[in-house]
Amino acid sequence: MSSNVTEVNRPLTRSNNWKKRLSGLKAWLYLLPALIFLGVFMIYPLIDVLVYSFEEGYNSASQTSFGTGFYNYAYVLHDPYFMQAVKNTFIIVIITVPLSTLLALLISLGLNSIKKLKELFQTIFFLPYVTNTLAVGLVFMIMFKKTPYTDGLINMVLAIFKRGPIDFIDGPYWAKMFVMCFYTIWVVLPFKVLILTSALASVDEVYYKAAKIDGTSRFRMFTHITLPMISPMIFYLVITGFIGAFKAYSDEVAIFGTNLNASGMNTIVGYVYDMLYGDAGGYPSYAAAAALILFAIVFTITVINLLISKKTSVK
Amino acid sequence: MRIKFEGLTKRFPNRNKKIKAEVVAVDNFTFEIPDGKLVGLLGPSGCGKSTALNLICGLETPTEGKIFFDDDDVTDIPAENRGVGMVFQSYALYPHLNVKKNIMFPLQNLKGDQKLTKEVMEAKALEAAKIVQIEELMDRKPNEMSGGQQQRVAIARALVKMPRVLLLDEPLSNLDARLRIQTREEIKRIQNETEITTVFVTHDQEEAMSISDLIVVMKDGAVHQIGKPQEVYDQPANLFVAKFLGTPPINVFTGKIKNGQLYIGEDMLLGKDYVKDVKDQEVFVGIRPEGFVLREGKDGVQDGKNGCFHAELLAVEVMGRDTSVVFSSADSEIAGTRHRAIVSSDNNVDPEAKKVAFDVNPKKVFVFSKESQERLI
Numbered sequence: 180m181s182s183n184v185t186e187v188n189r190p191l192t193r194s195n196n197w198k199k200r201l202s203g204l205k206a207w208l209y210l211l212p213a214l215i216f217l218g219v220f221m222i223y224p225l226i227d228v229l230v231y232s233f234e235e236g237y238n239s240a241s242q243t244s245f246g247t248g249f250y251n252y253a254y255v256l257h258d259p260y261f262m263q264a265v266k267n268t269f270i271i272v273i274i275t276v277p278l279s280t281l282l283a284l285l286i287s288l289g290l291n292s293i294k295k296l297k298e299l300f301q302t303i304f305f306l307p308y309v310t311n312t313l314a315v316g317l318v319f320m321i322m323f324k325k326t327p328y329t330d331g332l333i334n335m336v337l338a339i340f341k342r343g344p345i346d347f348i349d350g351p352y353w354a355k356m357f358v359m360c361f362y363t364i365w366v367v368l369p370f371k372v373l374i375l376t377s378a379l380a381s382v383d384e385v386y387y388k389a390a391k392i393d394g395t396s397r398f399r400m401f402t403h404i405t406l407p408m409i410s411p412m413i414f415y416l417v418i419t420g421f422i423g424a425f426k427a428y429s430d431e432v433a434i435f436g437t438n439l440n441a442s443g444m445n446t447i448v449g450y451v452y453d454m455l456y457g458d459a460g461g462y463p464s465y466a467a468a469a470a471l472i473l474f475a476i477v478f479t480i481t482v483i484n485l486l487i488s489k490k491t492s493v494k
Numbered sequence: 495m496r497i498k499f500e501g502l503t504k505r506f507p508n509r510n511k512k513i514k515a516e517v518v519a520v521d522n523f524t525f526e527i528p529d530g531k532l533v534g535l536l537g538p539s540g541c542g543k544s545t546a547l548n549l550i551c552g553l554e555t556p557t558e559g560k561i562f563f564d565d566d567d568v569t570d571i572p573a574e575n576r577g578v579g580m581v582f583q584s585y586a587l588y589p590h591l592n593v594k595k596n597i598m599f600p601l602q603n604l605k606g607d608q609k610l611t612k613e614v615m616e617a618k619a620l621e622a623a624k625i626v627q628i629e630e631l632m633d634r635k636p637n638e639m640s641g642g643q644q645q646r647v648a649i650a651r652a653l654v655k656m657p658r659v660l661l662l663d664e665p666l667s668n669l670d671a672r673l674r675i676q677t678r679e680e681i682k683r684i685q686n687e688t689e690i691t692t693v694f695v696t697h698d699q700e701e702a703m704s705i706s707d708l709i710v711v712m713k714d715g716a717v718h719q720i721g722k723p724q725e726v727y728d729q730p731a732n733l734f735v736a737k738f739l740g741t742p743p744i745n746v747f748t749g750k751i752k753n754g755q756l757y758i759g760e761d762m763l764l765g766k767d768y769v770k771d772v773k774d775q776e777v778f779v780g781i782r783p784e785g786f787v788l789r790e791g792k793d794g795v796q797d798g799k800n801g802c803f804h805a806e807l808l809a810v811e812v813m814g815r816d817t818s819v820v821f822s823s824a825d826s827e828i829a830g831t832r833h834r835a836i837v838s839s840d841n842n843v844d845p846e847a848k849k850v851a852f853d854v855n856p857k858k859v860f861v862f863s864k865e866s867q868e869r870l871i
Contacts, residue, residue: 391573
């Protein structure tokens with residue numbers, strides 16, 4: 180009996196299988212355009228960079244190299260310019276990401292609590308986001324720069340307090356780093372303010388009402404209701420903030436010009452660019468190795484961030 | 495705790511800024527809620543019942559008038575010092591905290607001498623959880639529970655500080671039909687056990703009727719009637735109250751009082767014994783669905799002849815215990831209304847008959863003035 184049943188069913192199953200396979204093919208067919216683009220412009224270059232980073236002295240014109248190995252990594256890691264770039268990048272990341280997030284939170288709380296002219300202030304805080312980074316960088320440079328003719332706006336202010344003058348652009352390392360961090364925070368702030376104000380506004384008013392009836396202090400409302408409720412947004416900002424700060428380059432160029440090695444303000448991405456196209460350029464292998472080191476750093480930090488955010492949200 | 499209102503009024507500026515006139519959400523409340531009772535504020539949406547609740551708990555400050563808890567004037571006392579517990583319509587459970595932490599939240603706010611140790615707080619939280627029977631759910635997060643369970647947690651959180659007054663805003667509106675009946679009995683039980691004066695707001699008359707010791711019927715910010723549910727149902731003060739209470743709703747007809755007798759069209763419904771000395775005038779007549787009596791004609795079938803009130807038969811709906819007779823009348827308050835009489839299913843009504851005739855139970859007939867809509871008989 181049972182064999183009979185299978186006999187009868189077999190043609191049916193076969194045609195079903197065939198149909199299933201066809202519809203699977205159809206799905207791939209629909210995906211094809213996207214897959215081609217992703218493959219050519221994302222996956223192939225990624226693999227290529229990985230390959231270059233292990234090929235010693237790769238020449239893009241002749242498509243030749245001397246051999247394979249870890250030489251490029253060894254070179255980059257021993258290059259004082261690269262180490263300076265790593266140091267600069269880390270300082271910028273560690274200072275600007277927490278500080279800008281905290282500032283954005285304070286500004287958003289302020290914006291959220293005012294009633295009159297709220298839209299106006301929101302617009303003002305968002306304006307830097309739509310202005311050109313290079314133009315603003317130029318303005319920063321003029322404000323901070325000390326020239327033979329003028330000490331610059333900031334030094335004029337400092338003079339009131341009997342300090343300075345300090346050359347922020349060509350002067351000591353900490354002064355340059357101060358300008359750099361100040362500028363970076365100023366540039367990233369508007370987006371964070373925008374995200375956090377909408378996150379704060381999305382917290383249901385009823386929680387605050389309930390908390391008020393239960394006699395909750397304002398501080399406790401903030402730490403026990405507001406913060407946990409907007410924590411996914413804060414984590415989002417911290418993670419994207421870390422990634423963005425690690426990839427910083429144009430902001431540095433905006434203030435210190437293209438020769439970042441000379442001013443000692445280079446970043447990792449700046450180093451990669453220099454290795455490719457800079458005055459000392461033409462070394463795609465070194466650039467590839469540096470880029471992959473950067474990838475490893477960003478990847479590690481992001482994983483740590485995600486682990487922390489998961490841990491706190493489970494709590 | 496007695497709650498007493500004296501001329502309590504709340505006015506809001508109109509949402510449409512071009513209209514200068516203010517919206518009166520609560521209009522001159524002067525009444526008292528007795529100690530330890532379960533009171534339902536009942537009214538259609540937008541009648542100001544939630545505003546009244548917010549005034550009691552202190553989330554809103556009144557424009558005029560005073561609120562007393564026993565003999566203490568609490569009008570200017572902020573919400574956190576009034577000793578009220580509130581359950582919100584959406585429950586407002588903190589989604590990131592588990593049940594235990596949610597219930598403990600109000601206790602953790604205590605400061606100074608009132609500060610409790612962790613052990614005492616946990617014991618109190620467990621006690622509150624036991625009252626609402628959720629002690630085995632203490633580690634759940636709000637989104638891991640059903641609506642009914644969330645509701646209980648919200649009640650436990652409101653009870654944990656042993657408030658003087660418990661307020662519930664539309665407590666059953668987010669529950670499905672079956673849970674609603676269960677939960678309303680639960681609320682009644684919890685109120686009986688704790689003996690805390692409880693005020694709840696609802697737009698569902700059945701809900702209010704079933705569990706309240708006292709109901710306050712509101713419309714447009716004004717109180718229309720206060721009384722025990724059965725009293726309000728049996729003796730509605732005006733047409734609005736009569737229409738608002740009861741399912742199926744009361745049937746309203748236009749009629750007139752002539753020579754001391756009540757007429758709907760040509761049919762004389764009530765005689766001089768009932769009408770007494772009410773002046774001749776145009777009136778609205780409300781008859782509860784259960785106020786109609788069918789009298790059987792020959793062959794034991796209702797034939798539309800016997801009885802004092804005649805109408806066009808539309809349909810007969812058999813519902814097991816009862817039979818619902820659907821009819822229309824030329825003298826309906828709103829033309830074309832399908833009226834409904836609920837009669838015992840022992841009655842035989844011929845669905846094919848065009849006409850139906852009823853007698854009426856005079857206790858279920860209410861007469862209202864056409865102008866003021868106040869009750870006359």
